[in-house]
Amino acid sequence: GENVEQHPSTLSVQEGDSAVIKCTYSDSASNYFPWYKQELGKRPQLIIDIRSNVGEKKDQRIAVTLNKTAKHFSLHITETQPEDSAVYFCAASKTNTDKLIFGTGTRLQVFP
Amino acid sequence: DAMVIQNPRYQVTQFGKPVTLSCSQTLNHNVMYWYQQKSSQAPKLLFHYYDKDFNNEADTPDNFQSRRPNTSFCFLDIRSPGLGDAAMYLCATSVQGGGTEAFFGQGTRLTVV
Numbered sequence: 743g744e745n746v747e748q749h750p751s752t753l754s755v756q757e758g759d760s761a762v763i764k765c766t767y768s769d770s771a772s773n774y775f776p777w778y779k780q781e782l783g784k785r786p787q788l789i790i791d792i793r794s795n796v797g798e799k800k801d802q803r804i805a806v807t808l809n810k811t812a813k814h815f816s817l818h819i820t821e822t823q824p825e826d827s828a829v830y831f832c833a834a835s836k837t838n839t840d841k842l843i844f845g846t847g848t849r850l851q852v853f854p
Numbered sequence: 855d856a857m858v859i860q861n862p863r864y865q866v867t868q869f870g871k872p873v874t875l876s877c878s879q880t881l882n883h884n885v886m887y888w889y890q891q892k893s894s895q896a897p898k899l900l901f902h903y904y905d906k907d908f909n910n911e912a913d914t915p916d917n918f919q920s921r922r923p924n925t926s927f928c929f930l931d932i933r934s935p936g937l938g939d940a941a942m943y944l945c946a947t948s949v950q951g952g953g954t955e956a957f958f959g960q961g962t963r964l965t966v967v
Binding site for chain 2: 776839840842843
């Protein structure tokens with residue numbers, strides 16, 4: 743089955759700096775890659791996603807890149823703000839199954 | 855408006871005493887998931903329903919069962935909770951499973967005493 747690895751497990755940045763979180767997946771058939779943000783004690787919420795027919799997607803300060811050949815995808819947050827502090831999870835799934843498999847999570851801390 | 859609703863938010867149960875967690879959705883999504891999330895870990899898929907079809911993960915203990923009586927509701931039954939079952943339980947839905955966004959409920963934090 744699918745296995746998703748995520749690095750780093752913790753990331754501390756200064757406000758205004760960029761943050762990059764990387765994930766690798768094992769199943770080459772996976773074709774949907776969402777990123778979720780989970781604030782302390784709250785539900786995971788989708789912040790951006792990418793499908794395998796696209797190499798990059800951007801939404802304001804957040805971007806995701808996908809390298810299908812290498813089976814890895816990354817989340818890029820620019821101009822970080824303290825409210826970006828949370829745990830971020832990548833995930834992978836494919837359209838012929840119902841499963842959404844999560845990476846191990848990255849705790850991002852943005853210091854003012 | 856809450857779209858995926860979990861009750862209760864906090865549940866305390868005794869060791870070995872059966873407990874049921876509930877989830878309801880107003881999205882009319884086909885797929886409902888139950889995840890277990892322990893502190894500082896990723897959500898771990900326990901099982902999911904595509905409509906009425908039940909799909910169990912291979913490593914989900916037999917102690918965990920689920921029911922989906924209709925499209926809107928899904929229940930997680932823990933037959934004999936152990937201390938190791940203390941966790942946040944997250945319900946999620948998606949319109950058709952793989953390749954579509956999952957919407958999460960607020961979770962139920964289960965404490966076993």
